[in-house]
Structures are given as C-alpha cells and as structure tokens.
Amino acid sequence: MECQDCGLRDGKLQVTTIVDGEMKTLHLCSECAAKRGVPDELPPAPLADFLAQLSPDQAGTEEQSEPCPYCGLTEGDFRVTGRLGCSQCYAHFEPQLRALLRRIHGAPQHVGKLYMSAGSEAGDRVAKLSAMRRRLSRAIETEDFELAAELRDRIHEAEEAE
Amino acid sequence: MIRVGGDLGTHGLGWAFGDGAEAEIVISTRVRLARNLQGFPFPARSSEDDRARVLKTVRAALKALTAVPDIDIWEIDELDEGQRDLLLERRVVSRELIKDPSGGASHAALALWSDDEIGIMINEEDHLRIQAITGGSSLEETWRQVDRLDERLGELLAFAFHHEYGFLTACPTNVGTGLRASVLVHLPGLVLTKEIHKVLEGIGQVGLTYRGLHGEGSEVVGNLFQISNQTTLGKQEEDLVNHLTRVVSKVVDYERSARAMMLRDAPGVLEDKVWRAYGILRHARSLSAEEMMNLLSAVRLGLSLKLLKTPRVQTLNEILVFGQAGHLAFAAGGSLGDAETDGARSAYVRTRLEADEA
Numbered sequence: 001m002e003c004q005d006c007g008l009r010d011g012k013l014q015v016t017t018i019v020d021g022e023m024k025t026l027h028l029c030s031e032c033a034a035k036r037g038v039p040d041e042l043p044p045a046p047l048a049d050f051l052a053q054l055s056p057d058q059a060g061t062e063e064q065s066e067p068c069p070y071c072g073l074t075e076g077d078f079r080v081t082g083r084l085g086c087s088q089c090y091a092h093f094e095p096q097l098r099a100l101l102r103r104i105h106g107a108p109q110h111v112g113k114l115y116m117s118a119g120s121e122a123g124d125r126v127a128k129l130s131a132m133r134r135r136l137s138r139a140i141e142t143e144d145f146e147l148a149a150e151l152r153d154r155i156h157e158a159e160e161a162e
Numbered sequence: 163m164i165r166v167g168g169d170l171g172t173h174g175l176g177w178a179f180g181d182g183a184e185a186e187i188v189i190s191t192r193v194r195l196a197r198n199l200q201g202f203p204f205p206a207r208s209s210e211d212d213r214a215r216v217l218k219t220v221r222a223a224l225k226a227l228t229a230v231p232d233i234d235i236w237e238i239d240e241l242d243e244g245q246r247d248l249l250l251e252r253r254v255v256s257r258e259l260i261k262d263p264s265g266g267a268s269h270a271a272l273a274l275w276s277d278d279e280i281g282i283m284i285n286e287e288d289h290l291r292i293q294a295i296t297g298g299s300s301l302e303e304t305w306r307q308v309d310r311l312d313e314r315l316g317e318l319l320a321f322a323f324h325h326e327y328g329f330l331t332a333c334p335t336n337v338g339t340g341l342r343a344s345v346l347v348h349l350p351g352l353v354l355t356k357e358i359h360k361v362l363e364g365i366g367q368v369g370l371t372y373r374g375l376h377g378e379g380s381e382v383v384g385n386l387f388q389i390s391n392q393t394t395l396g397k398q399e400e401d402l403v404n405h406l407t408r409v410v411s412k413v414v415d416y417e418r419s420a421r422a423m424m425l426r427d428a429p430g431v432l433e434d435k436v437w438r439a440y441g442i443l444r445h446a447r448s449l450s451a452e453e454m455m456n457l458l459s460a461v462r463l464g465l466s467l468k469l470l471k472t473p474r475v476q477t478l479n480e481i482l483v484f485g486q487a488g489h490l491a492f493a494a495g496g497s498l499g500d501a502e503t504d505g506a507r508s509a510y511v512r513t514r515l516e517a518d519e520a
Binding site: 106 | 302327330399
C-alpha cells in the first residue's frame with residue numbers, strides 16, 4: 001500500500017491516531033511518519049526505559065552517588081528493583097531522577113492536586129486555593145457540574161478557614 | 163464502627179453484583195491513588211516496627227473519619243492462604259499486598275467500606291493505596307469517590323508531597339498524581355475480527371496501556387482487557403480520567419461495530435460458536451480455569467447479541483469470581499487438587515447456568 005501522505009513510497013508503517021476523537025489507521029512511509037512525529041519503532045515501555053537509562057554501562061561513566069542518607073538506598077538497589085526507598089530519595093537522587101521522570105511521563109512537573117498537611121505555610125494555602133479554582137474552571141468547561149459543585153464547597157470551606 | 167478481622171462473606175464483590183453502564187462490554191471500573199506518609203520509608207524498605215506504626219497511624223485516621231459507614235479491616239498476616247486467595251480473586255487486593263515479607267510481619271492490611279466499593283490497601287508498595295472498584299462504566303463517579311476520601315484522609319494524615327513532583331511514590335512510574343484509573347473491557351469482537359492489535363497499538367500511542375483481569379503482570383484471558391493510564395505526572399487528575407473515558411468509549415464503539423460486522427457477515431458461525439460454548443459450560447464434567455474463561459467470553463458475547471436468553475450478565479460476573487480456584491476450595495471447605503478443582507468448577511458452573519434457565 002502506498003504511503004497515504006506522500007503517495008510515493010511504500011506505506012509500511014501502520015499508524016493509529018486519534019483526531020477529533022476519531023481513531024484512524026494510516027499507512028505511512030517512515031519519512032512521512034517521522035514528519036508526523038511518529039518514531040519508526042514503538043517507544044520502549046517506561047520501566048524498561050528507565051532501567052536502561054540507569055544501566056551499569058552508562059552509570060559507569062559517572063561517579064556513583066552516595067546512598068540515600070535517610071533510608072540507605074543505593075543507585076544499585078534502585079537499578080535492581082526500580083523502586084525508591086523513601087520520600088527523601090527524590091531529593092537525594094534528584095539529578096538522575098529529573099531526566100528519568102521526564103522520559104517516563106513526558107513531563108517533569110506535577111500539575112494535579114496540591115497537598116498541604118496541617119500547619120503548612122500560608123503560601124501553600126494560597127497555592128492550594130488557586131489550584132482548586134483551576135480545577136473548578138476546568139470542571140465547568142467540561143460540564144462536570146457535580147464535581148464543580150463539590151469543588152465550590154471545598155473552596156468556600158478553605159476560604160472560611162483563612 | 164471499625165470491625166477487625168470479621169468474616170470475609172461477600173465483601174469486595176460490589177463490582178461483580180452490579181450491572182452498571184454499558185455492562186455488556188464494560189465489566190468494571192477501578193481508580194486508585196498511591197499515597198505515602200511523611201517520616202517513614204516506603205514499605206519495602208521499612209522495618210517491621212515502621213510498618214506496624216504506619217498501620218497504627220492509618221487506623222487511627224480511619225477511626226477519626228466522621229460520618230462514615232462501617233469499615234472492615236483485615237490484617238494480611240492474620241489471614242491464611244485460602245482467605246488471601248479469596249481477596250485476590252475478588253480483585254480488592256494486589257499480589258504485592260498479600261505476599262509474605264522477607265523479614266518479620268508485613269503489617270499489610272485491607273480496609274473496606276461495608277456499604278461501598280471503596281477501600282484502602284495499607285503497606286502495599288506504597289503506604290496507602292486508596293481504591294474503588296465499581297460495576298460497569300463509571301470512571302468519573304469512581305474517581306470522585308476516591309478523590310473525596312483522599313481529601314479527608316489528607317487532613318488527618320501527613321502525606322509525602324513535593325512541590326515539583328507531587329505525591330511521592332515508591333515507583334517513579336506512579337509519582338505526581340499517584341492516579342491509576344482502569345476499565346475492564348470485554349473485546350471478543352475485536353479479537354475475532356483480528357482488529358485488536360491495531361486497537362492495542364493505538365492505546366499505547368495515546369499514553370494508555372493494557373493488562374489482564376488481575377492487573378499488573380497478569381495475562382489476558384477470556385478477551386478481558388484492563389485499559390489504564392500509563393503516566394501519572396504532568397497532567398491533572400480529571401484530564402487523565404477524561405482522556406481514559408474518551409478512549410474507552412471509542413474502543414467500546416469499535417467493539418460494537420466489530421460485533422455488528424460478524425453478525426452481518428458470519429451469523430451462522432457466530433451462533434454456532436456461542437451455543438457450543440454454552441453447551442460445554444452447561445454440561446462439562448471438568449473445566450480448567452482458562453477454558454472456563456474463554457467459554458464465558460463466548461457466552462457473554464452471545465448474550466449481548468441476543469443469541470442467548472440466559473444466563474444473566476450478573477451471573478457471568480459472579481462465575482468470574484466464584485469459579486476461580488480459591489473460591490471453589492473455600493466452598494468445598496478445604497484445599498482441592500487440580501483435577502478436583504476442575505471438577506468442582508464444572509459443577510458450580512452447571513448449577514449457576516441451570517438456575518438461570520428456570
């Protein structure tokens with residue numbers, strides 16, 4: 001089958017895309033697929049991906065970081081299990097993790113619910129309120145009125161507590 | 163009231179007993195949030211003492227929740243293997259939660275709300291896995307239940323949270339929102355018309371993934387696919403849920419058109435397949451788990467296409483749980499060998515199908 005974009009080369013790749021909520025299968029040559037930002041091969045699964053990133057070959061060129069001072073987890077432990085040991089590991093292994101998180105999730109920054117435990121700084125409260133307002137406007141946009149009503153109540157409560 | 167270590171009864175089976183939206187294709191919806199407590203290493207690196215303290219802290223928080231119905235708590239260390247299997251087959255615990263720890267007691271526990279589908283796994287891979295499973299297709303409502311409980315628990319507990327990375331989790335693939343939403347769909351039409359690979363590939367390209375009935379690491383059997391979000395960081399919770407909802411509804415449409423095509427192009431073959439499956443389930447004297455799952459798939463398809471009048475969809479869901487080895491052994495009052503299990507399974511299925519015929 002010919003490539004559906006250029007009509008010249010062999011459309012050897014089957015690319016499934018979602019355009020305006022419609023799932024479509026296109027036959028494309030690698031050149032045209034690349035233009036649409038589709039890699040020749042499927043990206044590897046995240047876990048394999050991040051373990052590959054931390055493979056001994058690569059790590060060997062850099063100095064191994066110290067174990068986490070809080071839980072004692074080493075880079076080697078992480079490579080074997082793929083699990084961090086404690087919340088402090090995120091700060092301790094930050095240089096390595098930052099790139100890894102970007103590769104796994106395609107984004108490095110949390111934009112979901114904000115959390116503050118009792119007694120946190122006033123600034124956090126303001127941030128949490130604005131995040132709730134952001135969710136509220138999103139809920140109204142998507143006509144999720146039940147969620148919107150609930151968020152409105154939560155915002156009122158939080159404002160009362162100020 | 164919090165009750166500890168009560169009878170397992172039919173706890174955790176709400177999703178199987180209900181029918182819910184689009185029940186002929188969507189079997190159940192699940193949402194979970196991973197949360198950890200500040201000041202304790204994640205469970206796999208915790209001492210036995212730390213795990214005990216985490217459990218105690220969470221139990222105190224549950225007690226402090228106001229206006230909740232009764233909560234049942236089971237400590238995994240107190241359950242025998244048979245009871246653990248029951249919970250696993252009901253899909254309310256993960257393999258991770260019920261495994262024996264390398265040293266000491268796991269202090270792993272399951273808390274279940276008695277009038278609801280919501281619960282918490284404690285000391286799993288993360289300190290808390292807040293989860294809800296409902297029958298049929300109901301992602302938004304299921305997410306809202308979990309979100310609500312998370313908000314209330316967040317006021318009573320100190321969760322590990324980072325301004326940049328969000329909720330911190332043992333596995334970096336869960337960090338950020340800690341949200342995994344999944345929908346269990348039955349896709350025999352796409353499998354039989356060989357369209358399934360394209361659909362699964364498409365799912366991968368839009369940031370979703372799929373697994374079998376029992377989640378991570380489980381194989382796809384009986385044409386049951388669990389579709390879920392792959393990433394958890396960099397998107398708002400509602401966006402993750404809405405994206406999954408949209409893609410699943412596309413997949414359901416695809417499945418419907420595959421079924422319509424088969425019915426149009428090969429009605430005789432389809433009808434024969436469905437009735438043969440029913441015949442075997444109705445009369446066999448030995449059934450392996452895999453054979454049962456595959457035959458149930460054909461019968462479920464036949465029901466949805468109105469080629470069969472019985473059994474009810476709910477009966478099929480119940481067989482999915484009660485026809486598994488752990489439940490058969492429990493019903494028999496002891497452990498069963500492989501051949502005995504297959505025999506007991508066929509007897510159970512026969513009885514259930516016969517009852518619906520009446």
